[in-house]
Amino acid sequence: MIDLRSDTVTQPTPAMRQAMRDAAVGDDCYGDDPTVTRLEQQAAGLLGKAAALFVPSGTFGNQLALATHCQPGDEVILGDDCHIVQHEVGAAGLISGVQLRTLEGRLGVLDAEAIRRRIRVGDDIHIPRTGLICLENAHSNGRVIPLAAMRDAAAVAREHGVPLHLDGARIFNAATTLGVDAAEIAAETDTVMFCLSKGLAAPVGSLLAGPADFIARSRKRRKLLGGGLRQVGVLAAPGLIALNEMRLRLGEDHARARALAARLAALPGIALDPESVQINMVWFRFTEVIDEAALMAALAAAGIKANPPEHGWMRLVTHWQIDDAAIERVVAVLSGALHR
Numbered sequence: 001m002i003d004l005r006s007d008t009v010t011q012p013t014p015a016m017r018q019a020m021r022d023a024a025v026g027d028d029c030y031g032d033d034p035t036v037t038r039l040e041q042q043a044a045g046l047l048g049k050a051a052a053l054f055v056p057s058g059t060f061g062n063q064l065a066l067a068t069h070c071q072p073g074d075e076v077i078l079g080d081d082c083h084i085v086q087h088e089v090g091a092a093g094l095i096s097g098v099q100l101r102t103l104e105g106r107l108g109v110l111d112a113e114a115i116r117r118r119i120r121v122g123d124d125i126h127i128p129r130t131g132l133i134c135l136e137n138a139h140s141n142g143r144v145i146p147l148a149a150m151r152d153a154a155a156v157a158r159e160h161g162v163p164l165h166l167d168g169a170r171i172f173n174a175a176t177t178l179g180v181d182a183a184e185i186a187a188e189t190d191t192v193m194f195c196l197s198k199g200l201a202a203p204v205g206s207l208l209a210g211p212a213d214f215i216a217r218s219r220k221r222r223k224l225l226g227g228g229l230r231q232v233g234v235l236a237a238p239g240l241i242a243l244n245e246m247r248l249r250l251g252e253d254h255a256r257a258r259a260l261a262a263r264l265a266a267l268p269g270i271a272l273d274p275e276s277v278q279i280n281m282v283w284f285r286f287t288e289v290i291d292e293a294a295l296m297a298a299l300a301a302a303g304i305k306a307n308p309p310e311h312g313w314m315r316l317v318t319h320w321q322i323d324d325a326a327i328e329r330v331v332a333v334l335s336g337a338l339h340r
Contacts, residue, residue, distance in 0.1 A: 074131030
């Protein structure tokens, strides 16, 4: 099968499977697992943070950050189309008791002055406290946020003494596109979460990184939320390969996404902005009415998995298991389905 639904569908590499078998393990709740300790230290170092914490998923990491930064009744400022708002099941209200104060972004970029206008100022007993500002880079729309925009937002946060958290699920994709170390992106934030289980191909896990005292408090809250892990070295071992090897090849996924986008843009009936293909995601829309059921059936018959169009838009995501031949087959099937 060619699976383009997401980069979360990646299978662990053969080296990862071997590392899982051979991993040295201990009880991580006692701090005894040497492999997860090594993973946390390497992750913190790559992001330029003092400490890091292994967590089961990106959503878990983001929600743990909100719960540690904020008090119930606080307000969190973030984009209306970000992952925390759109794809985390309303967890912020349930878990942390915070309310989300959203603002409209421009292709994922949040205007610093718009953030400033939403920060609660003063001691009026009727208003909530602004407890946190959240950014996302790379954005879940597939675009990379310029460092200048992040620095502007960070300056506003520092001016008002509000911490800044980064949903960096694909921060290494963003770093690859920007041509910088991930630490340069993370430097604008107090805390950052990134995923091992997307383009980095590890089977499970994310990391939350930040100041040592913040991570110590997060470790206790991780336990409270049911994330206390035992012999987690079997999951941390492929995470080390993800950090040390798989992040260095993300440019290949980006190049194949650009190649796929160029081929699709040439097909009648498809509209695609090449500038939107900044990481490993290709978004496009159909310019004419299509039989979606027939399209999905044609893809499935050719051994291609994809999410169906939504409101006329479709997303295809490249990863380490998508090669040049897969790109050719996808283009051929889409072309045939569109022009029967």
